[in-house]
Amino acid sequence: MTESRRDRDIEGRARNARPRDGLGRPLPYGADGVERQPEGVVRAPGETLREAQRLLDAGMPFHAHEVFEDAWKSGPDEEEPLWRGMAQLAVGLTHAARGNPTGGARLLLRGAGRISGYADRAPYGIDVSGLTSWAHELAERIGDTPLDAVAEAPRLTRPGGE
Numbered sequence: 150m151t152e153s154r155r156d157r158d159i160e161g162r163a164r165n166a167r168p169r170d171g172l173g174r175p176l177p178y179g180a181d182g183v184e185r186q187p188e189g190v191v192r193a194p195g196e197t198l199r200e201a202q203r204l205l206d207a208g209m210p211f212h213a214h215e216v217f218e219d220a221w222k223s224g225p226d227e228e229e230p231l232w233r234g235m236a237q238l239a240v241g242l243t244h245a246a247r248g249n250p251t252g253g254a255r256l257l258l259r260g261a262g263r264i265s266g267y268a269d270r271a272p273y274g275i276d277v278s279g280l281t282s283w284a285h286e287l288a289e290r291i292g293d294t295p296l297d298a299v300a301e302a303p304r305l306t307r308p309g310g311e
Contacts (some may be wrong), residue, residue: 173211234263
């Protein structure tokens, strides 16, 4: 019987070491991929938003989702729905860009629902109303043809926000 060895990170956790493309899809071993986001980075909210926006603008919503995931895991409990919802918006865009209309729409709507409770506060200058509208509009028009992640990237904050 052949033993199957799993890729592990430096802490021994199972982690696929295959390179990934800009949408987080695995590539063959040895292929040139996009550098992955480091995990467990604790950022101030403004840094989180700037880094996620940079990644979205570069057509890498999967990587932006990882930045938001760090925020929800390291931030205060009362902000978990905000950052988790933001991650779901980013991964919804990822699925839409990969040509998965069902998964994309589902995650966009789930993320919009999660962040909608923050609309009256707009924490950290996040354009909650604008993002919610963007998610609903995008969810309605996703088709089987992959969307352009750069062209569809939302603005996370209101002008002058943050």
